[in-house]
Amino acid sequence: MSTDEPGPGELAAAQVKEVVAAAQAAAERIKDDARREAREEVERARRAAEEELEHARRQAMDFDRDTRREAQRIVDEAKREAAAIRAETQRAVEGRVERAERAAAEVLADAEALSDGLRQLGELLTERGERILREVHAAHKRMQANLRVGPVRPEGEPFDSGLPPAARERPKPGTGRRERLDVPTWVPGKR
Secondary structure (H helix, E strand, O other): OOOOOOOHHHHHHHHHHHHHHHHHHHHHHHHHHHHHHHHHHHHHHHHHHHHHHHHHHHHHHHOOHHHHHHHHHHHHHHHHHHHHHHHHHHHHHHHHHHHHHHHHHHHHHHHHHHHHHHHHHHHHHHHHHHHHHHHHHHHHHHHHHHHHOOOOOOOOOOOOOOOOHHHHEEEOOOOOOEEEOOOOOOOOOOO
């Protein structure tokens, strides 16, 4: 494997970073949406309160003193209602922002858990791959060592592989004559 190519752990980590970045961006969008909705709710409440206040003022001017006292009571009540609406809207906004922050924290925690899991998986795959490679190298060395070992037999005694004589001989290069081949001891069928 080339050292320039990223390993499985690095690829998984890069993918997890993308997932974490997307989760954070989504959380920020949720918070921004909640804040925007909160501002709109506050603005609507303010406009409604101002309209109610203006309406109460117009009524107060149209009536005499007793009526004006009643109008003042209405104005005060409108102010209390506007304050209650603002307070309720503010609580609703804070609740939405809090829920958005909790959701963002959960998404981030899930992404971090996924990142840890993928990192561990990458490490495990790397370890297993290295172990398999070591085992293949060891098997390769054993096979090479077995291929280098010649048959053990008393001097001058021919080696009988169980193969017919024609199969044990090959032509000598450039002569056209055949030479005898010795079959290694580890070949199946050797007697």
